[in-house]
Amino acid sequence: MRGTGGRDVLITLVVAALLIWIMPTMIATYTLTVLVIYGMLGLSLGLIWGFGGILCFGQAAFFGLGAYTYAIAAINIGESTVPMILAVLVPALFAAILGAIMFYGRLMDVYLGVITLVVTLILFKFVNTTAGPQYVIGKARIGGYNGIPGFQTLNVPGDPGAYIWGDPFYYVCAVALVIVFLLVTWLLRSSFGRIAVGIRENEVRMALLGYDVAARKTVLFTIGAAIAGLSGALFANWSEIVTPSLFSLSQSAEIIIWCIVGGLGTRLGPILGAAGLAYLKFMLGQQSMIDNTLITGLILVLFVLFLPRGLVPAVATLWGRIVVGTRRRTQPRTMRRTRHG
Amino acid sequence: MAETVLETHGLTMRFGGVTASDNVNFKLKARELRCLIGPNGAGKSTFFKCVTGLLTPSEGHVYMRGQDVTGWQPHQIASLGVGIKTQTPNVMDALSVHENIWLAARRFNDRAEASARADDIIDRLALGPIARTDLGQLAHGERQRVELGLVAVADPWLVLLDEPAAGMSADDVARMTQIIHDMTRTAAVVIVEHDMQFIRSVAETVTVFHQGAVLMEDHVDKVMSDATVRAVYLGKKA
Amino acid sequence: MDLSFVILVEVLYAVASLVLISAGLAVVFGMMKVINLAHGEFMMMGGYATITAANLGINVFVAMLVIAPLVVGLIGLVVERLVIRHLYGRLVDTMLATWGLSLMFIGLATMIFGNTTTGISTPITGFTVGDYQINGYNFFIIVVSVVLVLCMLAVLKGTRAGLIARGTMQRSDMAAALGYSPDRIYMATFFCGSALSGLAGAVLAPLVGLVPTSGGAYIAKAFITVIAGGPSLIAGLVSSATSFGLVSQIFTFTISPVIGEVVLLVAAVIVLRLMPQGITGRFFRGKL
Secondary structure, three states: OHHHHHHHHHHHHHHHHHHHHHHHHOOOHHHHHHHHHHHHHHHHHHHHHHHOOOOOOOHHHHHHHHHHHHHHHHHHHOOOHHHHHHHHHHHHHHHHHHHHHHHHOOOOHHHHHHHHHHHHHHHHHHHHOOOOOOOEEOOEEOOHHHOEEOOOOOEOOOOOOOEOOOHHHHHHHHHHHHHHHHHHHHHHHOHHHHHHHHHHHOHHHHHHOOOOHHHHHHHHHHHHHHHHHHHHHHHHHHHOEEOHHHHOHHHHHHHHHHHHHHOOOOOHHHHHHHHHHHHHHHHHOOOOOOOHHHHHHHHHHHHHHHOOOOHHHHHHHHHHHHHHOOOOOOOOOOOOOOOOO | OOOEEEEEEEEEEEEOOEEEEEEEEEEEEOOOEEEEEOOOOOOHHHHHHHHHOOOOOOEEEEEEOOEEOOOOOHHHHHHOOEEEEOOOOOOOOOOEHHHHHHHHHHOOOOHHHHHHHHHHHHHHOOOHHHOOOEHHHOOHHHHHHHHHHHHHOOOOOEEEEEOOOOOOOHHHHHHHHHHHHHHOOOOEEEEEOOOHHHHHHHOOEEEEEEOOEEEEEEEHHHHHHOHHHHHHHHHHHO | OHHHHHHHHHHHHHHHHHHHHHHHHHHHHHHHOOOOOOHHHHHHHHHHHHHHHHHOOOOHHHHHHHHHHHHHHHHHHHHHHHOHHHHOOOHHHHHHHHHHHHHHHHHHHHHHHOOOOEOOOOOOOOEEEOOEEEOHHHHHHHHHHHHHHHHHHHHHHHOHHHHHHHHHHHOHHHHHHOOOOHHHHHHHHHHHHHHHHHHHHHHHHHHOOEOOOOHHHHHHHHHHHHHHHOOOHHHHHHHHHHHHHHHHHHHHHHOOHHHHHHHHHHHHHHHHHHOOOOHHHHOOOOOO
């Protein structure tokens, strides 16, 4: 186990380094940066939904909170290091409280969906109303539907004048994604991760084995929110403005679509789903024949109907059949979404 | 005098107007093997759920090793060192036999120790050939056996089994009986069961439930020959 | 005196519009345990159907009360046949698929009607009570929802179809065992639910500027009203609409409309946390 772990890390690093190096020759780094950021956001939901079985309709709330926290803190502090840390901590804290309320209430799937969706809407509506000058946190005006522009963007820690933007910012984001990916891998291989998968499979059984299901789900939910918060902060740096649309339902819908298209129960699926679909959207945005939203919706419907497991597991199965063929191998494990009768 | 490991005082559970469990006083000593029998709807399963924390009783108390555990969550009760198997096979379907048992062992042991214990139980239950197979692909009897493995691997001092022999073949039942007897070397065992054959082969003392209350409690042979018991339960079965 | 009358009308209006917004979703959820996240877009399409018909010279009330429900009902029928029926019993998948449908409808509406605000004027003029101006159209909405609830009661209690529907709500397997094809029941239910959504969208259209994304404003409210209402169709709908309408209006008057909306959502979260089975899961058990 330990041996293969080390080899996997090495393979991940080599492949990631190659990709980080090659991709800019095909796609402009400005676009690539946001694809990487979305990949991280996709991974955050892929972790809690695919491995923890927690269906969150409001992952955008944590993304938006991360972005806003960064923007507000950056205006007040004028240097980016502390704001980056806060942008991870604030959504995590928020998720810990929300998660504890939901999981200790032992709410089932659908209600979890309702509550996370409603909480996202509350944030969206609330932030939209804060246009007036009385809504201020420190030196930062929240700005309502206008959002917050003009905050200090990422700088070399300790040197507010040394901005990290353009290509270097792309490398920072890519490396951050690789680190998060490795951390998630490590988490899933740890006892905590394996117990989380056990809870996904059978909550009652795990409780009867003596595991505190509510506490563990809350922790996993919090970790997912922390990752979403980090991606939100990076997004704020990329777009250089934060607006309430970060909290919107369509943003939440997109994250869910990434996970379904890429494949739940895999680590790569949500990342590839996010980057792939965001790139598709970018390409489609350059034509005006067919509406973008229409295609996004169509993709979601088609996947739910015809390929509910997503692309990565399907390709892996196919690969297993064609290449490995006679050498019998265990199929990649993916989750089936919980079904209620 | 052996220590009392499980005790209930006036345990009562009502659902709306129905009293499913009515003032049950129950006592179990360390390493004792006890079967709970009774016709359908006699309140066996309700009693079982109240004891395991799946239900909170309307009235009365549950004590384990003298500690009042009334109203505790299932995971808290399990954490005391109580092994529980519910009526329907309740396992992690998408995970392998080894992974399932490892999860049960990991609760009370570190990673490596859990793995060693899982291997050990897999050997003892003759699950070796299917250790890497997902539970979803196993036959009913095998799943029941794996679930007993989940219970046994944690070294409980109290084991609560709801219908462990349901739907099993004769071979499986014989093996199950052996496993349960092995358990009584270290643990007190409560079995809720319908199958009289099975009860005769494992039990000594039997508690008979009828209409939510305890009808009688005695040695298995005496219970079997008791006229009232035959009337409420065996008469219908035989 | 005048003020209290105005406030009473406003509260009734708030409750009535919640009932109207949620009725279609409640029928579909109550009967089929399907959560239709495209519900808001069904309402949006009801609005567009009304405006298009009115622009073609059809009487506005005919457009609202007849054409819009029919058009949206038919769209619902197509959706049910093509998508929903493949997903029965898979609650989460249905939610996801209907979310996809909702995005598709937004996209379609944008392509057809453009991303601009359209609207029609309210066909009923206002009047004054003392110093206060009252919107006459609000009365129309109150009347429509009262009639709607009465009709639903009458159909469920008094007709054969209603009896089958009630049976299906309780035990769909038993209804099937008695020889009623669940397939056809579900088809009819989805048609009715969609038509109700279309009606709601049509009736509310004169009050809002319509854009393709208008549905988003309704879905959350409808969603929580239905879920918080719980298993009983009509009792749940009326009780949760009343509670939420009252709470949100109190805050709308004392603070601001937006705070009213936010409080409504917060109240929903609290209700669900305290009563996971919904209001009628705890009270009014066994009512319709």
